Amino acid sequence: MEKKDKIAMLEQSLDRKLTTLEMYENRPRKWILYLVIVLAVTLLVGWSADDIHFTGLTATGTEVAKGVVHGVFHPDTNLLFGTGDSDVPYLLLQTIAIAVLGTIFGAILAIPFAFLASFNIMPKAVAYIVRILILMIRTIPSIVWALMWIRVTGPGAACGVITQSVCSIGMISKMYITAIEDLDTHILESLDAMGCTPFQKIRYGVLPQLTASFISTTIYRFDINLKDATTLGIVGAGGIGASLVPQLPPLGYGRLVRLGPDGACSDHRTHLHAHPQKACARRIKKLGAL
Secondary structure, three states: OOHHHHHHHHHHHOOOOOHHHHHOOOOOOOOHHHHHHHHHHHHHHHHHHHOOOOOOOOOOHHHHHHHHHHHOOOOHHHHHHHHOOOOHHHHHHHHHHHHHHHHHHHHHHHHHHHHHHHOOOHHHHHHHHHHHHHHHHHHHOOOHHHHHHHHHOOOHHHEEEEEEEEHHHHHHHHHHHHHHOOHHHHHHHHHHHHOOOHHHHHHHHHHHHHHHHHHHHHHHHHHHHHHHHHHHHHOOOOOOOHHHHHHHHHHHHHHHOEEEEOEEOOOOOOOOOHHHHHHHHHHHHHHHHH
């Protein structure tokens, strides 16, 4: 504001508009701030790059890469075109179903969160509390949510749907909040002057402004959920990711250790109850010897 006032006063004193060159010469001088930002970014990049060391390919790296390329062009047709519940077509449809249901439930549940977190509707204290809750939901990765919910529902597609729904609330509600706070209140004032009821104001003043934004946000989240659903099956949350688990042993990952949500170490053959951390350490040593 001070810079604008200075320019306005200068224009009044000259009784004319400033030229582009004069406006450029009167631009804000922020080179010190820009220099600090560049130095900070340079230090962060240098500090991060210090821990990156490329030691070259492993002895079997080339063979593994050749195997991956060969597998891409010579897939297992029985698995790819089978009709069983463990084959790709069934799991692919299950993945799409998980993403669709998770997105729909998440979009519906995000609506009350969005209205409660909007400053132009709720008091600031309530809005801040709900926003903190939304931030906490967004902070936790989907894999962690799946590991928590799988203890409640057990392995299967239901766990994937619940996980996708909860994860969707965080992002969708954030986008909904932006749309709600950008509402044109003049339309509501006009409807209020016409004597419209609250329902009519919502029907003709609020929904037409929010519908397009809500639909576009939901479609965008569906794209994200569809990609996330492909990996949730690895932890038992249903979907096509489940087909990856049986394919790990031929690649040498048969003894790959999985750390369960209860902290117990286990693999696909043995569930260890006694001294899980010690057993986990022993199995990690064995993996290092592969």
